[in-house]
Amino acid sequence: MAAAPAEFIACEERATPTEADLSKAAAAAQEQARLALGREAGLARRLSTRQMAMIAIGGAIGTGLFLGSALAVRTAGPAVILSYLLGAVIALLMMGALSEMAVAHPTAGSFGVYAELYLSRWSGFVVRYTYWAAQCIAIGGEATAAAIYCRWWFPGLPVWLWVVLISLVLVSANAMGVGSFGEFEYWFAMIKVAAIVLFIAFGALLLFHVVREPGVGLANFTAHGGFFPHGLAGLWLAMGFVIFSYIGTEVVAVTAGEAHDPQTAVPKALRSMVLRLILFYAGAMVVLIAVVPWNQVQSTSDVRASPFVRVFQLLHVPAATNIMNFVVLTAALSSMNCDLYLSTRMVFSLARGHYAPQALGVVNRRGTPIRALLASTLGLIVATIVAALSPGTAYVYLLGVALFGGMFVWIMIFVTHLAFRRAWLRHGNPPLPVRMPGYPWLTLLGLALLLGILVSTWWVPSMRPTLLAGLPWLLLISLAYLAWRKRNSSQTQH
Numbered sequence: 070m071a072a073a074p075a076e077f078i079a080c081e082e083r084a085t086p087t088e089a090d091l092s093k094a095a096a097a098a099q100e101q102a103r104l105a106l107g108r109e110a111g112l113a114r115r116l117s118t119r120q121m122a123m124i125a126i127g128g129a130i131g132t133g134l135f136l137g138s139a140l141a142v143r144t145a146g147p148a149v150i151l152s153y154l155l156g157a158v159i160a161l162l163m164m165g166a167l168s169e170m171a172v173a174h175p176t177a178g179s180f181g182v183y184a185e186l187y188l189s190r191w192s193g194f195v196v197r198y199t200y201w202a203a204q205c206i207a208i209g210g211e212a213t214a215a216a217i218y219c220r221w222w223f224p225g226l227p228v229w230l231w232v233v234l235i236s237l238v239l240v241s242a243n244a245m246g247v248g249s250f251g252e253f254e255y256w257f258a259m260i261k262v263a264a265i266v267l268f269i270a271f272g273a274l275l276l277f278h279v280v281r282e283p284g285v286g287l288a289n290f291t292a293h294g295g296f297f298p299h300g301l302a303g304l305w306l307a308m309g310f311v312i313f314s315y316i317g318t319e320v321v322a323v324t325a326g327e328a329h330d331p332q333t334a335v336p337k338a339l340r341s342m343v344l345r346l347i348l349f350y351a352g353a354m355v356v357l358i359a360v361v362p363w364n365q366v367q368s369t370s371d372v373r374a375s376p377f378v379r380v381f382q383l384l385h386v387p388a389a390t391n392i393m394n395f396v397v398l399t400a401a402l403s404s405m406n407c408d409l410y411l412s413t414r415m416v417f418s419l420a421r422g423h424y425a426p427q428a429l430g431v432v433n434r435r436g437t438p439i440r441a442l443l444a445s446t447l448g449l450i451v452a453t454i455v456a457a458l459s460p461g462t463a464y465v466y467l468l469g470v471a472l473f474g475g476m477f478v479w480i481m482i483f484v485t486h487l488a489f490r491r492a493w494l495r496h497g498n499p500p501l502p503v504r505m506p507g508y509p510w511l512t513l514l515g516l517a518l519l520l521g522i523l524v525s526t527w528w529v530p531s532m533r534p535t536l537l538a539g540l541p542w543l544l545l546i547s548l549a550y551l552a553w554r555k556r557n558s559s560q561t562q563h
Contacts, residue, residue, distance in 0.1 A: 087149060088155070099471075101489070102115070116330070119255070120122070120251035120252065120254070120255050121251075121321055121322075121324050121335070121338035122256040122337075122338040122341045122342045123254065123255045123259065123262075124251060124254045124255070124258065124320055124321070124324060124346075124423075125317070125320050125321045125324075125338060125339075125342040126258045126261070126262065126319050126342055126345060126346065127254050127255075127257055127258030127261065127403040127404070127406070127407050128399060129314065129315055129316070129317035129318045129342075130258070130261050130262075130265070130314075130317075130346075130349065130403075130404075131347055134265070134314060134349075134350070134400075136355070137307065138310070138314070138353075138357070139313055139366045140200055140310050140531065141153075141307040142307075142313075142354075142357065142358070142363050142366045143315055143363070143364075143366060144276065144299065144303055144306050144307040144310065145299060145303045145304045145306070145307035145361055146293075146294060146295075146297065146298035146299055146303060146363045146364075147289070147290050147291070147296045147297075147298075147358045148296055148298075148299075148301075148302075148303060148304040148307075149354055149358070149363075150312075150351060150354045150355055150358065151304055152304050152305075152307040152308055152311045152469035153311055153314075153350045153351050153354050154347070154351055155304075155307065155308065155311070155518075156312055156314065156315050156350070157315070157343070157346065157347040157350065157351070159312065159315070159479075159518050159519065159525065160184060160315040160318055160343055161343050161514055161548060162320060162345050162483075162505075162511055162512070162514065162515035163318075163319070163479050163482055164339045165323075165505035165506070165511070166485075166486035166505050166512055166515070167180065167319060167321075167322045167339075167482050167486075167502050168321075168322070168335055168336050168339045168484055168505075169486065169489075169490075169501055169504060169505050170183045170322070170323070170485070170486060170489050171322040171335050172332050172335050172336060172501070172502050172503045173489075173493070173501060173502075174186075174533075175332075175335065176418075177323060177414040177417060177418055178193075178197065178414070178415070178417075178419075178421070178422065179248050179319075179322040179323045179414075179418075180196060180200075180319065180322060180420030180478060180481065180482050180485065181196045181197035181200065181415065181418055181419075182418060182422070183482075183485045183489060184395075184481055184484075184485045185422065186486055186489075187485050187488040187489045187492055188481075188484065188485055190550075190554075191547070191550050192349065192481065192485070193409065193422065193424075194419075194424050194546075194550045195310065195543070195546050195547060195550060196477075196478055196481050196507075197415050197418055197419050197424070198415075198419065198424075198546050198549070199424075199473075199477055199543070199546060200411070200412075200415050200474055200475075200476045200478050201412050201415040201416055201419070201445070202470060202471075202474060202542070203470060203471045203472075203474025203475055203478075204408045204409075204411045204412035204415070204471075204474075205408075205445060205451070206470060206471040206474075207312045207404070207405075207408045207410050207471050208404065208405050208408045208412065208445070208473070208496065209450075209451070209455070210400075210410055211401045211404045211405035211406055211408065212235055212236060213228065213232065214401045215231070215232075215401040215402055215405065216228040216229075216230075216231035216232045216234050216235065216372050218394055218397055218398040218401065219231045219235075219398065221391075222391075222394075235405070236446065237403055239402065239406050239409055240409070240442065240446055242406060243406070243409055243410055243413065243437070243438055244437060245435070245437075246435040246436065246437055247436065247437065250406070253406065254262065254403060254406055254407060254410075257266075257311035257399055257403035257406060258403055260396065260399045260403075261396065261399060261400050261403060262345075262349070264377075264393075264396040265349045265352075265353055266349075268353060268377055268380060268381075269349075269352040269353060269356055271380055271381065271386075272355075272356030272357075272359065272360055272380055273356070273479055274354070274517045275359075275360055276359050276360075287359060289358055289359050289361070289362050290358060291361055292362065293363060293364045294364075298364075301422065305521075305522075305525060306525055306528060306529050308522045308523055308525065309472070309525065309526045309529055309532045309535070310532070312475075312476060312479075312519075312522055313472055313475065314350065315346065315350075316472075316475035316476070316479070317404070317475075318342060318343065318346065319479070319482070320407060320410075320411055320533050321335060321338050321339050321342065322335070323410075323411055323414050323415075324338075325447070332503075335503075336503045351484055356380065357377075357380075358450055360380050361380075365417055377393050377396075378390055378393045381393065387541045390462065402505075409442070409445060409446075413438060413441045413442045413444075413445045413446035414438075414441070416429050416438070416441040416444050416445055417429065417430055417432075417438040417441040420441065423557075424553065428440055429444055464503060469532075469533075469534030469535045469536075469538035469539060470536060470538045470539055470542050472500070472526075472532070472535045472538070472539075473523075473539025473540075473542065473543075474539070474542075475536045476519060476522070476523050476535075477523075477539065477543070479519055480516060480519050480520060480523070483512050483513075483515050483516035483519065484516065486505070486508075486512050486514075487509055487512055487513075488510045490508055490509070523535070523536075524536075544554055
């Protein structure tokens, strides 16, 4: 073989990175991460593991379980139990990927900051603004729902007055400091957990002939078309409703920026929270299907028609409807409180990342970003006005953006995790204190399942606005990013 030209050998040697080159690249990447995370300094680290776990449960368990789960039941029949178990698997995979990154980089911007660090600035911009918009819309919906539940006891007062009063109370709770917010949310979530535990326990009494002769038994699992009345397609099409029930669990990663000991608290909170959610959701669905025939479950916002009320009435619990109205009201307030916290931290992170006005990144002496909180309240006002003026048209599309936003963020978490693990190992970082098993296959599995669920919402009429509203939103926010980049580059040049 002829000898290679000297020029070729020199070029080849220059193209091969040396250890010094790799070391410089690793140092540059670590410096970039340090600067990005350092921008969010100033928040108070006062959340305990106990509070973080309950905040996550409070964020995930909203009125959807007590009232909205009927939509999933009507779509899948008794097989909805498997739908919730599959949803739990996806949530576990997402939590595994997110906890690995959250422990490595505990910051309030969480998945938005990780997307910026390991994917692109566009990703960080779009993920945070999409999540902020989704949370603001969810706040408006929960505020309107809570006002309607309050009118159950005080029908003479208008809905708008209740919305104002509830908003003032929850904004004040968030403004007092993260410690006060954590305790407030802990007890809100505890009421929901107690209601679900009692529902499961009372349902078991009915199923096993303890308080009623004859008992309910297990006939409803196979009656009225069998366990799969709509086939496997029904099980899959119900997944959109099911995933919406689990969205909110990612709040743990956001609270990592204010956790007292994130390396210990985050993984413990995630594990306990996901296991509890699996028990609560699967147990509640088993009881619901067993006690109430699936084809008699009504998809309505009327508390009196809730299957939870039906179980309490069968047990002759006094004032069952009033008790459930209180529980559903608490669920709405808890979700609203948690969403307000999340949207505030996303605006704070955007401001510290120079994607929003710098004034929104200021914190007070308690370590609370008050201006970011007020900015998120403006989103609440807009969503509530739209909900009141056009509940049947525009608000449906706003809810579509909310669902799309949640699913889009989860998808981006999986994509970011793929890039994060490769970069972490390539740059010679120390071993990760928390590692997701089965990388990259389980990360890819979670990503594929979520993409499939998102696409399948097109074939569920009540969920079609997810794509109809979500894709235009993604285009709009991408154009906003291009405008921001152009303006930012021109200012840098001058």
